Amino acid sequence: MKITALLAVGALAAAMVTGATALPAAAEPPTPSYDFSDCPALPSGVDPATWRCEVLTATGSMTLGRTTVPELSPITITHAEGPLPDGGKGQVYGGLRGAPTAVPGHHHMSLRPEYGGRSDFYSVGNSLGLFTMRFRVLDPLLPHGCTIGKDTPIELRLQRKGDSEWVSKDPPVIKADAYDDTFTAPRASGCGPLNPLVNHRLGLPSRTGNAIELSAVYTFRTYDTLDIPNAGGN
Numbered sequence: 001m002k003i004t005a006l007l008a009v010g011a012l013a014a015a016m017v018t019g020a021t022a023l024p025a026a027a028e029p030p031t032p033s034y035d036f037s038d039c040p041a042l043p044s045g046v047d048p049a050t051w052r053c054e055v056l057t058a059t060g061s062m063t064l065g066r067t068t069v070p071e072l073s074p075i076t077i078t079h080a081e082g083p084l085p086d087g088g089k090g091q092v093y094g095g096l097r098g099a100p101t102a103v104p105g106h107h108h109m110s111l112r113p114e115y116g117g118r119s120d121f122y123s124v125g126n127s128l129g130l131f132t133m134r135f136r137v138l139d140p141l142l143p144h145g146c147t148i149g150k151d152t153p154i155e156l157r158l159q160r161k162g163d164s165e166w167v168s169k170d171p172p173v174i175k176a177d178a179y180d181d182t183f184t185a186p187r188a189s190g191c192g193p194l195n196p197l198v199n200h201r202l203g204l205p206s207r208t209g210n211a212i213e214l215s216a217v218y219t220f221r222t223y224d225t226l227d228i229p230n231a232g233g234n
Contacts, residue, residue, distance in 0.1 A: 034055070034219060035055065035076075036053050036055060036078070036221060036226055038055075038076075038078035038095035038097070039078060039080060039094055039223075040053075040078075040079070040080050040092040040093065040094040040095075041092075042080060042082075042092065042223060043084065043090055043092065045085040046082060046085060047082075047083075048223035048224040049222055049223070049224040050082045050222075051081065051082030051083075051090075051222065051223045052080065052081065052082060052220045052221060052222045052223065053079075053080045053220060053221055053222075053223060053226060054078070054079055054080070054121070054218065054219075054220040055076065055077075055078050055218070056077050056078075056216050056217070056218045057074055057075070057076045057216065057217055057218075058074065058075050058076075058077075058214040058215060058216035058217075059072055059074050059075070059215060060212060060213045060215055061212070061213050062211070062212045062213075063209065063210055064135075064154075064185040064202065064204065064206065064210055065202050065203025065204045065205070065206035065209075065210070066201075066202060066203030066206075067103060067106075067202045067203060068104070069101050069103060069104070069111065070104070072098075072101050072113075073098060073099040073100065073101045074098065074099070075096065075097070075098040075113050076096070076097045076098065077094075077096050077131070078094030078095050078096075079091060079092060079093050079094045079119065079121055080094060080223070081121060081122075082223075091119070091120070091122070093115070095115075096113060096115045098112060098113040099112070100112040100136075100138050106139075106201065108139050108140055108141075109137065109138065109139040110137075110138045110139075111136065111137060111138070111148070112136040112138055113134075113135055113136075114133065114134045114136055114147070115133065115134075116131075116133045116149060116153025116154060116155075117132055117153060118131075118153070118155075119132065123160070126159050126160040127157065127158075127159060127160075128157075128158040128159065128160060128178055129157070129158070130156070130157055131156045132149075132154060132155050132156070133149065133153060133154045133156060134147050134148060134149040134150060134154065135147065135148040135154075136148075137188055137191065137198060141194065142191050142192070142198070143190065143191065143192045145190035146188060146189075146190050146191035146192070146194075146195075146198065147189065147190050148185070148187070148188045148202075148204065149186045150188070150190050151189055154183055154184075154185065154186065155183055155184075156180050156183055156212065157180055157182070157183070158179065158180050158212075158214070159178060159179055159180060160176060160177070160178055161176075161177040161178055161179050161213075162176075162177055164176040167217065171219055171221075172219055173217055173218070173219050174217070174218045174219075175215075175216070175217050175218075176215075176218065177213070177214065177215050177216070178213075178214050178216065179211065179213045179214070180211070180212055181210070181211040181212075183210055183212075184205065184207050184210065185205060185207075185210045186204065186205050187199050187204045187205040188202065
């Protein structure tokens with residue numbers, strides 16, 4: 001290992017052991033951004049009036065391995081769904097936006113959510129489908145590619161907690177809580193020579209003890225009311 005890498009390992013180890021980042025003040029409950037800019041283009045041949053773009057904004061808490069983040073920065077997820085020309089159900093992923101959240105007890109380290117590549121937003125009873133995520137590990141001593149779930153994303157199968165609540169009918173706004181305490185937290189990779197230390201300090205990979213709880217608000221609009229290129233799927 002090069003001298004510079006050894007110095008970096010020592011610096012990060014010291015920061016992880018002794019450095020503590022003050023927790024931010026508790027965030028206000030999330031409010032819908034009403035931002036439909038991430039609404040995706042529709043499949044060819046569908047009726048825009050029967051498809052809607054759905055925007056969900058959530059905050060909450062998360063435990064991955066030995067790391068607990070008590071107040072996640074807001075995460076906004078956008079997707080579209082509606083009937084296909086053959087009568088089947090259709091979905092198109094739009095985007096995920098989320099700011100980094102500081103990791104308590106790890107000086108200068110934060111986690112930024114990213115889409116993991118798979119999603120299924122159809123709910124059955126209290127089951128809210130499947131959504132996969134990665135978390136970029138941000139720290140001045142780590143390379144940009146350092147990511148939890150880079151090779152094997154986190155698979156969230158959220159369950160509804162309690163009843164959903166209509167906050168508003170015009171515009172439509174629904175509030176709901178959800179959780180998952182059954183998922184596996186994969187290891188971080190892409191962290192260069194600091195990879196073993198990052199995984200050791202965060203307690204990754206971890207098959208048990210992982211959990212996420214979210215409080216979310218959700219809004220939607222049909223595509224015939226949106227000004228989006230290719231909204232008609234042509």
